[in-house]
Amino acid sequence: MRRHRTDWLSLLAGLLFVGVGVRYVSGPGPAPEAMIPILIIGLGLAGFIGVLTKAFRKR
Template sequence: MLPDPHTDSRAERPRRVHRTSWMCLLSGLLFIGMGIRYLTGPDPDAVVMAPLLVGGLGFAAFIAILAKAIRR
């Protein structure tokens, strides 16, 4: 006989949900974008890319702080 689906022996667990880590998401997108930039075309100048990296990480941190403040 087939087991009755309504009397399943496994208890259903509540779904675990976590909030988005905006710092991780934006930093990852920044590094992926910079990696794609280095792989395609001529090598970009480090004088331009270093401030872009620092500015991008600063922007990601700013968004993460705003998101944390809004959540409360």
């Protein structure tokens, strides 16, 4: 069996959206105006980590 490397960008983005979904299903969530910046910042951090891991893999 051949193993592949973890795609950190996809993993972190998926966890972010699952976390937001669970938050809204479990009870009254915060206003959507407050969640949009959180999602944008979270995706930005996930992208930054994805870029860093690719840079370190090439070494």
